[in-house]
Amino acid sequence: MTRFIEEHRQTYGVGSICRVLSIAPSAYYATVARQKNPCVRSQKDKELCDDIRRRGNLTEGLYIGLDYEKVCFVEKKFP
Structure with a gap:
């Protein structure tokens, strides 16, 4: 728009x-x-999404369609 x-x-x-x-x-x-001038929340959300995508690339896309539990698992496995 x-x-x-x-x-x-x-x-x-x-x-x-x-x-x-x-x-x-x-x-x-x-x-x-x-x-x-995005708000702090939007900036943090973008950083988190970028981080999740990066980790998804590390796992060769195995964890795409992440829910909360999968995000926690990937964060522990790929710090």
Whole structure:
């Protein structure tokens, strides 16, 4: 959504695009603000996801589709 609006905002304006897409312009601006300055929780979640993917690569994908128990097991096995 934000990419489309960014690509066309100079031509049509954010308000017009949001009206056609039936979204509030404030929702667009809030999303852009979050992307530019993510909260601490989002940053931590991204780090954890990257770490889980790295560990999944170490196990050759055996633990993809991880639930809580599998994450704990992989963390112990591949610190």
